[in-house]
Amino acid sequence: MAIGTARVRVPKKIKKGKPFKVQFIIIHPMEPGTRKDKKTGKLIPAHHITKLDIKFNGKLVTHMDVGGAVSANPYFAIMMKTDESGTLEISYEDNKGGKWKKSVEIKVS
Amino acid sequence: MMNRREVLKLAGTGVLLSTLSPFVNLSFSSEVEEKFKKHVGVPMSKVKDGSDKIKLKTPTIAETGANVPVSVDAKIPVEDVDWLMIFVDHNPVPRVIKVHFSPMNGKTFFATRIKMAKTSNVRAIIKKKDGSYLQALKEVKVTIGGCG
Amino acid sequence: MSIKYFLLFMLTSGILAFSFAGDRLDPAEEVKKQKKLLLEMMGILPGDVIVEEGKEIFHKEGPNGKSCASCHGKDGKGEKLPLVGAYATMPKYYKDIDMVADLDLRVKSCMEKYTGYDPEELKGKKGRKIIVPLATYVASLSNGMKFNVQPRHPKEKEMYKKGEELWYARVGKMDFSCAMCHDKYGGYRIRLQTLAEPKKSKVMRYWPAYRYSKDKMWTMEDRIRGCYKQIRVTKPPFYHWAHVALQMYMAVNSNGGVVEVPGFVR
Numbered sequence: 001m002a003i004g005t006a007r008v009r010v011p012k013k014i015k016k017g018k019p020f021k022v023q024f025i026i027i028h029p030m031e032p033g034t035r036k037d038k039k040t041g042k043l044i045p046a047h048h049i050t051k052l053d054i055k056f057n058g059k060l061v062t063h064m065d066v067g068g069a070v071s072a073n074p075y076f077a078i079m080m081k082t083d084e085s086g087t088l089e090i091s092y093e094d095n096k097g098g099k100w101k102k103s104v105e106i107k108v109s
Numbered sequence: 110m111m112n113r114r115e116v117l118k119l120a121g122t123g124v125l126l127s128t129l130s131p132f133v134n135l136s137f138s139s140e141v142e143e144k145f146k147k148h149v150g151v152p153m154s155k156v157k158d159g160s161d162k163i164k165l166k167t168p169t170i171a172e173t174g175a176n177v178p179v180s181v182d183a184k185i186p187v188e189d190v191d192w193l194m195i196f197v198d199h200n201p202v203p204r205v206i207k208v209h210f211s212p213m214n215g216k217t218f219f220a221t222r223i224k225m226a227k228t229s230n231v232r233a234i235i236k237k238k239d240g241s242y243l244q245a246l247k248e249v250k251v252t253i254g255g256c257g
Numbered sequence: 258m259s260i261k262y263f264l265l266f267m268l269t270s271g272i273l274a275f276s277f278a279g280d281r282l283d284p285a286e287e288v289k290k291q292k293k294l295l296l297e298m299m300g301i302l303p304g305d306v307i308v309e310e311g312k313e314i315f316h317k318e319g320p321n322g323k324s325c326a327s328c329h330g331k332d333g334k335g336e337k338l339p340l341v342g343a344y345a346t347m348p349k350y351y352k353d354i355d356m357v358a359d360l361d362l363r364v365k366s367c368m369e370k371y372t373g374y375d376p377e378e379l380k381g382k383k384g385r386k387i388i389v390p391l392a393t394y395v396a397s398l399s400n401g402m403k404f405n406v407q408p409r410h411p412k413e414k415e416m417y418k419k420g421e422e423l424w425y426a427r428v429g430k431m432d433f434s435c436a437m438c439h440d441k442y443g444g445y446r447i448r449l450q451t452l453a454e455p456k457k458s459k460v461m462r463y464w465p466a467y468r469y470s471k472d473k474m475w476t477m478e479d480r481i482r483g484c485y486k487q488i489r490v491t492k493p494p495f496y497h498w499a500h501v502a503l504q505m506y507m508a509v510n511s512n513g514g515v516v517e518v519p520g521f522v523r
Contacts, residue, residue, distance in 0.1 A: 007306045019215030023300040027307075029472075032224065034201040062214060065207040069200050071176045071222035072472035073303040078208075081215035117262040124269040166298075168291040170284055172449060172523055173470035178294045220298055252288070254450045254470065254523065 003028055006090060006102040016108050019081040022054070024090060024102070025073060032068030049074065049094045056106070057086035066092075082108060141198045148196065148204040149234055151242060156234060159183075159243025165233045167247050171225065174251040180220035181233045185243075187214045191236045195221070199229035225251050288449045295469065296521065304393070304467035304519035307474045311394025314387060321373025325391075328371060333398045344399040345516050348505045350410040357416045359504045360465075361478045362496045364392045381495060389474050393465040396518040403515055404462055406508040413505065416498070420506030423499060429490035435503075450523070459514025461507050466520030474519065477504050 008024040026049065033046025052064040062078050080088075085108045093099045146152050164182040171177045179195055187210050195205040205223050217235070225231070232246040296302075315325045315333070326335075333340030348359040354366050365388055368374040379388065408417045427434045435455075443454030453460070465476040475483070478500045482492040493499040 002310060005306060005310065007301055007309065009301045021218075021300070025299075025301045025303055025306055027303070027310075030224075032202070034226075056213060059211075059213065061211055063209040065209075067202055067205050069197065069202060069205040069224045071224050073306070075220070075222050075299050075301070075303075077180075077218070077220040077298070077300070078210075079214055079216035079218045081213065114259060114262065117259065117266065121262055121265045121269060124266060166294065168287070168294050169282070170287040170449065171291045172288045173291075175472060176295060176469040177291070178298045180298055222295065222299075252449045254448065 004092075004098055004100040006092075006100065008088070008090065008102060008104045010088070010104060010106060014082075014106060014108050016083050017081055019079045021077055022080050022088065023075070023077045025075050026092065026100075027073055028094065030068060030070055030072040030074060034068070047094060047096055049092050052076070052090065052092040054078065054080075055089045055091070056080070056082060057084070061088075082106065084108060141203070144203050145196065145198075149194065149242070150236075156242040156244045158245075159185075159235065160245040163233055163235060163243060163245035165231070165245040165247055167231050167249050169247075170250045170252060172252060173254060174225040174227070176222045177225050177231070177249060177251075178220070178222050179231060179233075181218065181245075183217035183233075183235060185217050185235060185237065187217045188212045189237050189239070190217050191238050193217070193219055194232075194234045194236075195223060196232040196234055197223065197225055197229050198232070200224075200226050225249060227251050284449055285446055285451060289451075292469075292521070292523065302467065302519075302521055303472070304474060304521060307390050307467070308394050308397050308519060311390035311392070311397075314391045315394055319368065319372025319374055323372050325367070325372065333395065340395055341398045342402050344396040344518070345402045345404050346406055348406070348413070348416065348501050348508060350413050357410075357412050357501050357505065359478065359501045360392050360396055361388060361476050362501065364388055364395060365496060385479075385495070389465070389476060389479075392476055393474055393519050396465055396516070399516040400518060401515060403513055404459065404508060404511045406505070406512060408505065408509065416502045416505040417509060419498070420502035420504070423503050424506055429485075429488050431488050433488040435484070455507055456510045459511035461504065461511035462514035462516045463518065463520030463522075465518060466522045468522055470523045477507070 005027045006024055008022065010022055011020050014020050028049055029047055030049065031044055031047040033043065035044045036042065037044055046068055048068040049066045052066055053060060054062040061080055086106055087103050088106050089101060089103045091101045142153055149156070162184045166180040167177060181193060190210050193208045193210070196203050197205055206221065208219050210217065228250045230246045231249050232244050234242060234244040236242050318324045329335045329338050329340045344360060347363065348357050350357045351363065353370070358366065365379055365384065368379060369376050378384065408414045424435045438452050439455050443452050443457065445452055461477065464480065465474060467474050478495055481500055481503055485492045
């Protein structure tokens, strides 16, 4: 499953200025670096998302410092409110240099 | 050789003391306190109980520590919040995630799934912009599955 | 004198009993709340993303330039070989490969025969990365439909018989059979985990499933391999007839169940 793929869910009807829920899932192993390989006994190297930014029309809405203890294929939910329509962009990176972005359109009525 | 009276006295005191054990917090280890201070920035004593304002939802027992749902809904205006941290006392790295909000969030709300190494307190710690700290905590018991 | 201490003893044990009685929640019931909370909280499940990945693979060209959609149509809705509803009739006998195939085997053999994939690339664990999402997507095309597997072809009947034998056969170091845990003790607990009752729950209708204790999408072949490992028996290799036989048996016992793929299980 392609690492870094994200899927975002926002409500179909979004009212001006009223908070709505933004939910998203990212495909990522989120290896904490503290687990041992059962066969070799060696530590499995850390491979997890470290930073995540949620921007709306270029402005930073939320910033997350993500640790390895967040579950694999992580799910996040935040609330957001806006008076105008625009583009919601979620950008994230992991400790192995992976960098991804996912954008969705927000239409306010 | 103890006589019956002395045995009864001892037994009685033992039982009496064990009734008090739920009230003594024996899980307060200095290691957790040190890690708390390192990740949060202030000692545990500086963090006030915010359980009336912070609604922390977790299961009480988890069948698997790989996916414990955690949701935080705080009655604190998001403009007053600096950050929210999810902290798990007995994880190898207790700081699970730190969320920096902005007024555009509208509400102090956050949900995710976390990994827990073993039974532990799960804390939602909020640092407010006025420099004060609040937390809500819940103990989540982690069990391993039947067959593996 | 001794009466005093006797009364003290009774008083303190009474207090003890009282203080612990209040904490008594049924742990098995409490533990079910984890899954309930997960489903309540999440508006998107990881399984949904994997189904989408499978959809992309379905419509992408294989090494020989053809895609699954070339024969089966867009979204599996082609006129000649539609895949909508196909999973609900599997395992089934297929003339082109002259054997009864389950979901995994059918997807793999199609990829090799018709879209040009090299069998070496699809072998074992390597191939799972592409076969599992694709199989999950194909199975999801039967969502909402009722399972209807009727062994008619002699090979299908043979598979059903073998599957039934495997289900009841006591094997391995621990002398376990599927029937022991999943028929006789289905619904009972091992530690805090309630044993599944595959026949009652019509198990085939919600597999492939996302296993949240491992954060992996598993098809029923993965699940069968996992079960054999847990009863200390050599795992049947992927696409082996033992998988087809067991799934045939379980599928017939799932008839009438409505397909809801992907499942979300521990």
